[in-house]
Amino acid sequence: MTIPPVVPHRIDPAGGCPHAANARLLDRGAVAPVVLPGDVEGMVVLGHDALKDFLAHPDVAKSARHFTALNEGRIPDGWPLMTFATVQGMTTADDEDHRRLRSLVSRAFTARRVEALRPRVEELTGELLDRLEAAVTEGEDIVELRRRFALPLPMSVICELLGVDEEFRGRLHHLSGQVVATDIGPREAVAANRELVSVLAAVAASRASRPGDDLTSALIAAREEDGDRLSEQELIGTLLLMIIAGHETTLNLITNAVRALCAHRDQLDLVLSGAASWSDVVEETLRWDSPVSYFPFRYPKRDLTVDGTVIPRGTPVLAGYSAAGRDRSVHGPDADRFDVTRASAARHLSLGHGPHYCLGAPLARLEATVALERLFARFPDLDLAAPDAELARKAGFVGNSVVQLPVRLWPVAGAA
Template sequence: MDAAGGCPHAANAALLERGSVVPVVLPGRIEGRAVVGHEALREFLAHSEVAKGPEHFTALREGRIPAGWPLMTFATVPGMTTADGDDHRRLRGLVSRAFTPRRVEELRPRIVELTDRLLEDLARSAEESGGDADLRRHVALPLPMGVIGELLGVGAEYRDRLHRLSGQVVATDIDPAEAITANRELVALLGEIAAAKAEHPGDDLTSALIAARDEGGDRLDGQELIGTMLLMVIAGHETTLNLITNAVRALCAHRDQLARVREGEAGWDDVVEETLRWDAPVSYFPFRYPVRDLTLDGTVLPRGLPVLAGYSAAGRDPAVYGPDADRFDVTRPSRASAARHLSLGHGTHYCLGAPLARLEATVALERLFTRFPDLDLAVPDSELPRLPSFVGNSVGALPVRI
């Protein structure tokens, strides 16, 4: 795996030619597998003999994973993404009430209000610079960070630091010393936020989690509190940030598809779904571990080997999406024959925040292109800086001309 990240699609096509399950080498020369075929990934994500808990990671258990390994947080952070069975159900249940369809829909007016304010910031920045502005910085980042910050009760003064540190945590090219420092700083910052909320609780998710922790018993321990907050911050803004960024890039590069939306042939929700398939915001997500040797689509997955979920590859699998799988087509999601993408997961670990991510992205795109109908990229897409990660899939800046 290329720790420096970059556009994954050419490499994904080469992997898909080799099969739906392929051997990969992770940073530190750690052996792993990647599931890249759509049907194989669908089966793998819901398999009853595949686990998320770090106790199943053979190399970690045997002490072969060094401190500062860039993927350590993904493997070991206490919380839903590393829990199985009853523990996973307990942790998911504590958070799920904040993400029901009804609660998410209640956020729509606030998301519209925040989006409109951010578009004013974008226009102001463009005017001050002579016509160009960074849409990622002014809209795609602060929108989901603002929404998840309000849900968690995290003040605006913390949000820039949270984004910077979470970006380092998901980077795969970070050196060990920087990785250790970033993780310590992020845990300390979340601890500071939790302590402040314990002192002055409010009507927010963090206060509710602290109350669950303080109930005692098997509700939530201190490490799980910080781990759950960390997951909410990273998953609650990084994925949607990439989704909005990738959707704008796709529409600017495919003006005919943008025209289809404006002419009513497709909706903004179709744009979101096709972007999730065509340019998934998460490319390869760590980790799952077979609890015994498994055979998946004719390939053996050894017990305890770390396996990546190849969302960006599965989204363009020609075996499922046909010979035009590489084509961005906003009418594809509405066709009955279109397979459901897996970019937000599948099975018991399906993304809890999926309804919120979809709402934020749909509102942002509709209001952005309504306010700025001639918006376009200020530089060619090929010149945009890629994220330094094979986990997150997007660009680090999005200069646009409005």
């Protein structure tokens, strides 16, 4: 009997909710062939155990010099995923280059340094909640929580950490969204990347002329002291990574957690009663509805067999974080259920694994935990103002969340 060839899964550039497609792919195996935007052939690793092994495998690289199709000239200019492959920084560096770049910023994200940020995170959270309460008091029935709470908290924290002036922040958020979008055309992709590099160069120039007690000033000082430690392109690439990863992930995490708690009031009651913690909410949200769905790219340095499937050398591989979070072989037959008491929740891979594990993980956890605890302490009856299924999804298949989060902070007068 002839076994029919596996038909590659065509990744939708527009994104959408990933969970139904993930479930179908996981039923076929832990690894699946995919077609990326631009008809580029790739693979995705979806199963939890397979992904954990793959992320830490010594024969898996991040540098695009291992990307066969790119090096053979088969990837067109303006490919919407080009930045993920070619930006110079920690996310595309291997071995000694990766250790060199990571060491330059790692001191800013130690558990002790992050914990020292707690008072500022709490202060910013309180200010944002005061503004929300004032808006409702002044007659706003519905507020857009993503734009007015989930976004400004992590954006303010990472920009203060980096020393990014207020004038740049709005544009950086917009351009970050363009860079991680996978559904824009070549012209828009090239323009967004060029403008983002230009804005980040202006940020670096501002800090070079007025150095302060911030990470960008420290990186510039390291570059001026020893040019071999950090090139100009690596400086811009590092800032790009820190800005995008420093706010987009936490923005989606807070948004997804609020959605999950509103849709599962019994789980919210467990937390409000003290039967579960806000840390439990954060870990279960990371598992159940990962803020990043498919993250580009890694490349096998040789033909590599992963869970019985051969991934050819030089293939661009996506890390299927949202799929791994619902892998029944690890999280049980009810892996699709949101459960803040789940013992296996902390085993998720949504913040990575191995040498490229997310440096900002402690900060993301702190911001999300403080934000959710203070939000529901102030507004315990907060609820979605529209059914979750009707909320428009973010464009692109990298980030996993919704475009807007309309909520009512207090019950509608006269409602039962």
